[in-house]
Amino acid sequence: MNHEYELNFFRDILEKCHIHTSVLSIHDNMGATVEQGFGKAIESIMRLDMTVQKLLGNIESKTKYMLCNELGLQYVCLRLPATSERNILFVGPYLASFPSSKEILEIGEKMGLSPSVQRLLKEYYATLPVLSGNDRIFGVIDAFCERIWQTSSFSIVEADKSYALPLVTMNGASRGESAEEILASVRVMEMRYSFENEMIRAVTLGQQHKEELLAAAFNENMFEKRVQDPLRNAKNYCIIMNTLLRKAAENGGVHPIHIDRLSSKFALKIELMSSVKAVPEFMRKMFASYCSLVQKHATKHYSPLVKRTVIMIDSDISAELSLGTLAEKQGVSEGYLATVFKKEIGTTVSEYVRNKRIEYAKYLLSTTHLQIQTVALHCGIMDVQYFSKIFKKQIGKTPREYREAIRARA
Numbered sequence: 001m002n003h004e005y006e007l008n009f010f011r012d013i014l015e016k017c018h019i020h021t022s023v024l025s026i027h028d029n030m031g032a033t034v035e036q037g038f039g040k041a042i043e044s045i046m047r048l049d050m051t052v053q054k055l056l057g058n059i060e061s062k063t064k065y066m067l068c069n070e071l072g073l074q075y076v077c078l079r080l081p082a083t084s085e086r087n088i089l090f091v092g093p094y095l096a097s098f099p100s101s102k103e104i105l106e107i108g109e110k111m112g113l114s115p116s117v118q119r120l121l122k123e124y125y126a127t128l129p130v131l132s133g134n135d136r137i138f139g140v141i142d143a144f145c146e147r148i149w150q151t152s153s154f155s156i157v158e159a160d161k162s163y164a165l166p167l168v169t170m171n172g173a174s175r176g177e178s179a180e181e182i183l184a185s186v187r188v189m190e191m192r193y194s195f196e197n198e199m200i201r202a203v204t205l206g207q208q209h210k211e212e213l214l215a216a217a218f219n220e221n222m223f224e225k226r227v228q229d230p231l232r233n234a235k236n237y238c239i240i241m242n243t244l245l246r247k248a249a250e251n252g253g254v255h256p257i258h259i260d261r262l263s264s265k266f267a268l269k270i271e272l273m274s275s276v277k278a279v280p281e282f283m284r285k286m287f288a289s290y291c292s293l294v295q296k297h298a299t300k301h302y303s304p305l306v307k308r309t310v311i312m313i314d315s316d317i318s319a320e321l322s323l324g325t326l327a328e329k330q331g332v333s334e335g336y337l338a339t340v341f342k343k344e345i346g347t348t349v350s351e352y353v354r355n356k357r358i359e360y361a362k363y364l365l366s367t368t369h370l371q372i373q374t375v376a377l378h379c380g381i382m383d384v385q386y387f388s389k390i391f392k393k394q395i396g397k398t399p400r401e402y403r404e405a406i407r408a409r410a
Contacts, residue, residue, distance in 0.1 A: 200251075309330070
């Protein structure tokens with residue numbers, strides 16, 4: 001049975017998750033498992049000129065091999081049920097956790113690495129995905145194994161560190177910064193820019209689902225250390241990321257009035273950050289928030305009239321926002337505005353305004369202690385009884401009941 005389609009699909013999934021895969025023959029060198037641009041330099045540390053067969057011997061079918069070495073580089077290896085000579089699949093390298101600067105220094109001392117090679121190693125680590133033992137990607141790998149081997153039961157072999165990917169101890173005094181090491185540093189920089197460009201494209205299109213795919217790169221180690229203070233360095237990159245995401249949202253058609261609110265909120269939170277460990281989750285939150293902003297407020301494909309109308313409504317939901325007022329402010333007839341708005345947005349102006357007001361009311365009810373009447377005023381509704389009536393009609397609860405339910409869940 002030909003599993004080429006399943007293999008290609010599986011590798012595409014891992015590629016989207018920034019996880020490298022290689023399909024080799026038993027006669028190929030292990031160097032092929034290293035991302036192009038690092039091969040020569042990493043060979044100076046690892047014996048990647050060794051063939052797969054010499055390293056692993058006979059790889060059994062229906063067996064998943066878990067490989068690791070003293071550098072902490074890990075692989076999953078398995079034999080594909082293919083007739084081709086190239087039938088050994090490697091997933092990786094990846095890390096179980098990112099080594100600290102102290103751990104990298106200790107590795108370097110143990111192996112006799114020069115400072116320049118240690119820096120290269122640290123940069124190489126920064127390009128690798130970090131997969132914890134319960135990461136979903138291992139479920140994907142297991143599902144792939146079950147599919148191609150047509151069995152729900154297979155063996156797992158965990159190779160010890162001395163067995164897998166042997167290392168070469170170097171004389172640190174004998175090495176300077178080689179051309180290969182310089183090229184590898186350039187490769188790190190290229191990968192950073194590639195990640196940033198992918199992130200910008202995702203936000204521009206409002207692709208919030210790509211958060212999980214980009215998650216492996218959301219860590220403070222992926223980025224260049226510009227200052228010695230780790231927290232200040234993390235804050236600096238968050239500032240850069242906030243700027244990149246702001247421009248991406250603008251390219252996605254969001255008006256600056258919305259972008260500025262979100263950007264300012266994150267700018268304040270960045271300066272209040274007190275821990276480097278909080279950076280990955282914070283960056284994920286920024287990415288998701290800007291994607292959500294594009295999904296909610298993108299006006300790129302609207303006509304100038306509808307775009308202006310949406311911005312007028314969104315900028316001050318407490319204002320007078322009747323069809324007549326909005327039409328008059330733009331010098332068009334009510335009928336024309338109503339027709340164009342319904343055609344492009346899919347709802348009437350009054351429905352759009354009401355939905356926005358209810359959405360804002362839910363936010364105020366769940367995040368503040370304002371009186372119900374005050375919430376109604378902030379939503380542009382003077383009559384609190386009318387406000388309660390339309391809120392219940394749309395949400396199924398009165399404003400008071402909604403607030404109580406939110407607090408009960410907290």
